[in-house]
Amino acid sequence: MIDRNIIIELIILLFLSSHSRTCIARDTLSLNQSIVDGQTLVSSNGTFELGFFTPGNSKARYLGMWYKNLTPLTIVWVANRETPLSKNSGVLKLNENGVLVILNDTNNSIWSSNTTTKEAKNSITAQLLDTGNLVLKNGEENILWQSFDYPCDTLLPGMKLGWNLVTGLNRFESSWKSEDNPAKGDYSVSIDIRGYPQIVLKEGSVIRLRIGSWNGLGFTGYPTQPLKQTQKFEFVQTDKEVYHRYEVVDSSVVSIYKLSPSGKLRALAWTSETSDRIVIETGMEDSCDSYAMCGANSVCSMNGNVPKCECLKGYVPKFPDQWNISYWSNGCVSKNKSNCDNSYKDGFLKYNDIKLPDTSSSWYNKSMSLVECQRGCMKNCSCKAYANVDIRNGGSGCLLWFDDLVDMRMFSQWGQDLYIRVPSSDLDDVSVSGKGNKKKHIIQITFGVTISGFLTCACIIILIKRVEPRIYNLGQLFQLRQKYFKLKKEDSDLPIFDFPMIVKATSNFCSRNKLGEGGFGPVYKGTLIDGKEVAIKRNSKMSDQGLQEFKNEVLLIAKLQHRNLVKLLGCCIHKEENLLIYEYMPNRSLDYFIFDESRSKLLTWSHRSCIIDGIARGLLYLHQDSRLRIIHRDLKSSNILLDGQMNPKISDFGLARTFGGDQVEAKTRKLVGTYGYMPPEYVVHGRYSMKSDVFSFGVIVLEIISGNKITGFYDPEHSLNLVGHAWRLWIEHIPLELVDAQLLQTIRSSEILRYIHVGLLCVQEKPEDRPDMSSAILMLNGEKILSQPKSPGFYTGKDLPEAISPSSNQMSVTIFEAR
Template identity: 40%
Template sequence: MGKKRTVFFACLLLFTMLLSFTNAGITTESPLSVGQTLSSSNGDYELGFFSPNNSQHQYVGIWFKGIIPQVVVWVANREKPITDSTATLAINNNGSLKLFNGKHGVVWSTGEAFESSGYEAELRDNGNLVVIDNVSGRTVWESFAHLGDTMLPFSALMYNPASGEKRVLTSWKSSSNPSPGEFVGQITPQVPSQLLITRGLTPYYRTGPWAKTRFTGIPLMDDTYTSPFSLHQDANGSGSFTYVDRNFKLSRIVLTSEGSMKRFRHNGTDWELSYKAPANSCDIYGVCGPFGLCVVSVPLKCQCFKGFVPHSIEEWERGNWTGGCVRRTELHCQGSFTGKDVNIFHPVANIKLPDFYEYASSVDSEECYQSCLHNCSCLAFAYIHGIGCLMWNQDLMDAVKFSAGGEILSIRLARSELDVSKSKKTIVASVLSLSLFVILASAAFGFWRYRVKKHNAHISKHAWRNDLTLQDVSGLEFFDINTIQNATNNFGLSNKLGQGGFGSVYKGNMQDGKQIAVKRLCSSSGQGKDEFMNEIVLISKLQHRNLVRVLGCCIDGEEKLLIYEFMLNKSLDTFVFDKRKKLELDWPKRFDIIQGIARGLLYLHRDSRLKVIHRDLKVSNILLDEGMNPKISDFGLARMYQGTQYQDKTRRVVGTLGYMSPEYAWTGVFSEKSDIYSFGVLLLEIISGEKISLFSYGEEGKTLLAYAWESWCKSKGVDLLDQDIANSCHPSEVGRCVQIGLLCVQHQPSDRPNTLELLSMLTSTSVLRPPKQPTFVVHSRDDESLSKDLITVNDMTQSVILGR
C-alpha cells in the first residue's frame, strides 16, 4: 500500500511539473493550455498565455524568456482576447494552428494547409513560431510572415504585387491593448524603396530613399555606420527589408502606440535604446508643406526654398506652415537654349530628399543634370552614390535641412532668380565700400587699445591656468578667445541660446564644422574664480551618457568661458513649460527623460570616481540632445565628498528657491538626500508641466507640492499629469511617478529614498511605501501662521541664501 501511494505521488508530481514548465512542441496529441509555455531550444524566447498589465483579457504571445518586465514581441489573437481559463492552442491534421476559447469555439487560427499524417508547431531560436509538416519537413506557416508591432533579427518587411502579399508592422492600440493601433510601418514599392510610417492613411514619418546600406534621410547612417539592415528589390517588382543584428544576442525594433519606431538592444542587464524615429519635429511628415524646408532646430524653423515665398504670409507668421511655399518667378522652360529666362539649377546641401521621387537611371551626375534640364516637367534632381539619378516632377514635399549629412538637391529656378541675388550682392558691396574709409580711419586707434588689452589679458590668463594643474584638468582644451568670438559671431544675439543664473549661453560653429555651446560667465554673477574652477575640474572628470560633456575653457581677462558639447534641443524647460512644444514630449518620452536623469544622478552619487552632490538640480539644468536624451549640466555649485561621508555643511547656501531641501535651506546641511529632494520637485514639474515657482491652485493658492499631495490622495496622482498629453499616458505609471516624487520631497531626509533606491523604484514594479504629507504643503502661501510652525529663512544667521 505504501509503495502504491509513493508511485501515485511521484506521478502527480511529474504531471504538475509538466504543466508548470514547458512543452517540447505543440502536436495534435499535445496542445498548449493556460499556464503552460513553449520555449525555444536556446532559452531566449517563450510562447504562452499572458495578460497585459494583469487585465482580465488573455492572449497567446511570444516574449523574451526570463527578462523582467515582460516584453511581448508577437501576439496571435490581437483582436479577440480570451477569458476562459480552459483555453487551449492546438493543431489539427490539416496543419491549422487554432486557439480555442474553452467551450466558446475558435477565436484565432492560421488557416489550413492540407491533410497530412502529422503536424507540429515549434518555437525557433530566432523567436519565429513555425508549423511543420512532419512528413516533408516543410514549413507551412510562420509567425514571421504575420508580424505584429515588432521586428526581430532575421524577420522582414516585404511586398509582392504579384501575389498581393505584404508584411508590415502595426502598432498596439496602447501598452495594455495589443489590438491593431493607428500606426503602420512598411517599405514602399517605389524604386528605391523607403521606410514609411502612416497614421491611418496619412503619412507620418519616412526615412528617405535607400542607398545600398543606408537610408538617405537618416544622418546617423553615414559612411562610418555599420548597417544591420538590408533591402532588396528585384526586377519582378517585389521587395524585402531585413533586420539582422549580429552584435547583440537580443534586440528588437518596435513600432510604438505613439508612432515611434524604436530599436532596442539588451546589454545583459537592461534594454538600451539605440535609435528612435521620429527624433524631432522636422521628422513629422510635411510639417512645412510643399516647397517648404524644415530646419532642424529648437524650436523648429520652416523656410522656403530659394526662389519660393510663403503661400500665405499671414498663416506663415502664425506658425501654420502646412500651406507651404509657391514659386516667386514662373518657369519658362527652354531646355538648353540660351536667353534671359533660361532655367538654372540651384544646389542645396544637407537635405533629406523630398518625397515623390522617380528613379531615372544609374548614369553619372552630369547626365543626371542634362536629363532634368531637357525635361520641362523635372523640378529638381539629385545624384546619390549608391542609387544614381533621382528626379522630382511633383511638389517638393517633406524636405528637411540637416546641420550635417544628407544629400545635395538641385532645384530648377528661373534665371532671373539668380540675377536678383546678384543685385543684392552689388548693393551690399557698395555699402561696404562706403564704410571702408571709416573703418580704416579708426583702425590705428583701435589697434593701440587692442595691444594694451592683450598684454593685460595675457598676464591674467596665465595666472588662471597656473591654478588649474595638469592633474586637475587632464585632457581639457584651452581655447583662444578669438576662436570663440569667431565661432559665436562675437557673442551675437542670433547665437544666444539662453540666460542662466551665472551668465549667458551661446551657440558656436567651429571652423571644422563642429557645433559647441559656450557658457559666458558675467563678471557681476555670483560665480567667481572658485565656482568656475570647481566646474572645470569636476565636469572634466565626470563621463556619463546622462551628463553634459565639457570640451574646454577659455580665460581672457574678465572673460571666463566654458565650452560644452552642443545640445540640439536646448534645455528641458523649453519643452515642459511651453504651450506648443510640450506636445512633443508625450508621456513615454517624459518617462524616458525621468529615468535618464535618475541614472545620471546615480552616477554622480555612487558610480563616479568623484562622489558629487550637484546642489542645483532643476529642469533648466537638464539639457536634451538630438535624440531627446537628458543630460545633467551646470556643476558650478556641485560639491565632492569622499568615502562614506554623505553629509556636509556650508555657511553659504546657494541654489534655486523651490528646489532646495528644508535642511539645506535652513541649516546649510547638504547630502545625497538634498539632490533627491530637488529631483522630486523636478519630477513633479515634468509630470504636471507646471513651474514650482509660479504654480498657484485654488483660492488658497496651493503650491505644486500641495496640489501633488491632494492629487495623490484623491486619484493616486493620475490627474496631476499635464492634460494635453493625457491620451499618451499609462495611468499606473503616472501614479507611481507621482508617489515617487512625493517620497523624494519628504521633510525628513531619512524618509527619502537614496539614489539607488530611486532608480529601482522607477524601473521596477515593486510595491512602494506610502508618502507622508510634505511639510511645505501643510500651510498655504498666505497662511500667517507659517512662521510660527516652521523655521523660515528669515530666522537664519549662519547662512546666506543665494537664489537663482
C-alpha cells in the first residue's frame, strides 16, 4: 500500500511542474523580465520555440530558435553565433532600456539587439511571433528591432532577403562554420544589386552559384523549383528597398531554405502526413550550375552527366588548344573585331530555354517592349544581347548587356529567350527568332539610314580629336597628356572615358547629382549607359590641387587594388577639364555618419570596429603590401568612403607620396593636409613618414569611438582638444567616458578599451613611439601586448587652428612656410 504522504507529495510536485511550464511557455517578455537556460519562449500557436541549446558535439551554449514539433531538431536562427556561452548559465533579458541582452555567468552582456529609442520604454516588449520572427516593439505596430533583419543560415517564409536602400541594411543568409559551430562560415546567399538584381551564392567574395534574377515566374538560373506549387514568391524593387521573399500557400507543408556549412543551398520540407524532413537540393545539381563554368560568351549544357561548352554564334575559343582538351574557363571571344561602322548590318540570334547571363553589369528598363529593347540594343554597337525582364503575359521590360556574357546554360525546359547580337555573315544560314531574312534586311535598311547620321557625327568628332592636340598647346596640359598616355601604356586596363559620355552620365553636371565639394573640385554622381553608377571628380579651374594632384591620383590609384581602397574606373581629359571616375559609394563618407546625431545611430559598435579594422588593412597595404610604398598624407574621416555594406574605402590620393624601398622619411617646405589630423613633426618641421599616416589613423579611431570631430571638439574646462581629452580620461582611469553614449549599452568594455588604447598609441607625440600598421592591426585583434601610451601630440586645443576638409564644405589646406 502506497504511503498517503508520498501520494500528496507527488500531487504537489505535479502541480508545481505544470504551473512552472505554464509560466515559462509564454511568447512575450516585458521590461526587466528574462528567461534562463532551460526555459524557453514559445510562439502563441506553438510553432516556434526560443531558448538555449548546444549544437552537435560542441560544449558551447547559444540562444537559438527552432520548430517546436518537428524532427529532427532544426535550428533556424542563432542570436550569439559569434559569442558563445561556456556554461549553462545564460540569461535572455529585456533590460530597463528596452534592449534584449544575453548575460553570461558574470552578468556581463555578450550579445544585444543594439537598439536605442527616445520613446517611452515602459511599453516595450519582446515577442516571439508565429512566423518565427523575434521582435522588439513599442505597441502593436511599432517594431524597433526584429530577428528577420539578421538572418543566419535559414530563410523562413515571410523573411526578406535583400536590401533596405535607405539604411544600407543587407539581409543575407550566411552558413555556419560547421555543424558544431554556428559562427559565420565561408558561404553566403545574397542579392547582388549591381545592374539588374540577382541572387548569388558566394564563397567569401567569390561567386560560386548564380540563382539569377526574377523574371516574374521564377529565377532565371533555377526555373524548375520543386516546391513552386506550395509557395508564393515575391520580388520587390523600389527606390527604398530591393528584396525577395516567399510565403507557404499550402498549410499542410512547412518549408524553409537552409545554407549548409559546405555551401549547399537546400529546401527542407515537412508535410502533415509525416514529421520526417524532406531535403531538396536547390542548386549545384550538375557542373553547369557552377558559376562561369564555360567562361565568357559560351553556353554550358549537360550531355548525360558530362558538361559540354559551346561558343555563342559569332564567337570562337580564346585559347583553342585549351578548349579542345575541355579546359573552358577562358571562354570565347568574337571572331570579328568590334567595328561600329558596320554594326548596323548586325542581327540577332534567338537562344531558347537559356539561363540569362550575369546581370551585374546589365542595363534595364521595366516599361519597354521587346521591340523597343531590340532597337535600343541595335543603336548601341557595344550592346551584346537583350531579353525581357518579365516573361509573363507575352513578356515586358528590357535587359541589355554591354560586356562579356557570362554564366549561361541550356535548360531542357522553362528557360528564357535571349537574343544574341551577331554579324550578318553569321545569320546567312539561320533564322532569327523565326522571322525570315526579309524581315532582317528591312531592319538592317531601317537602322542603316539611322546609323549613317551617327557615323557622320562620329567622323567629325574623330577629326576634332586628332586636330585638337595641335591647336590646344598649353604647356602643363601637354605634359599631363604625355604622362597620361605613358600611364595607359603601363596600365592598359585603365579606361578612357569620352567627355560627352560624362556629360550625359551627370545630366550635364546637374546640381541635383552633386555629391560634395573637395580640394580637387566638385564630385558628381553619374549613371553610365549600362546603368552603372559612378562618382565623378571634376577638376575646377580654381582648385587648390590642380593638375599636379590630378596626375598624382591617376598614376597612384591606377596601380592599387585593395578592397579597402576606392577603385579608380578611369579618367577623362578634355581641354581644361580633368575628370576622375570612381566606383560609386552609396553611403558617402564616414564623417557623414559619425558626426550626425541621427545617422550615427545606424553605426553600431560592430559597424565602427569593422570600419576601423578596414582602414587599418587599407593603410597596411599602402605602407607595406602594395608594389609602391605610399604615404597618404591626408587621411581623415571625410576621405573614408563607405560602400553599401558599410565597408570602408580610403580615397583622395591627390596629396600622396611614394617612398623608395629603404626610405623611411621625407621633408617638405610645402605643408599640405588637414589640421587636426597632421602629426606635430610634420606641422613643425615638415617631416612626413608612414608614422604620419599612423597619427592620422589614431585620430580617426578616437573620432569613431567618441562620435566627436577633431576640429569641432573642445573641452573648455581643461583647454583640450579631442586627442588631449582622450588622454586626460585615460590617465584619470575613466577612458569609457570617451565612448559615444549611443554605444554604452551594447559594447564589451574590454574590446572598446583595447581600441582606445591603440588609438592613443597611434597619436603619441614622437613618431618612433607609434606602432606601424602591421603592429596596430595585431593590437586591434588582441594578438599583441599593448605598451602604455605616452603623451600625445597637440595635447591642448587652444592653439589648434580650425581646419577645412573636403567632404562637408571643407578643403585641405596648402601653406608655404620658411623653416
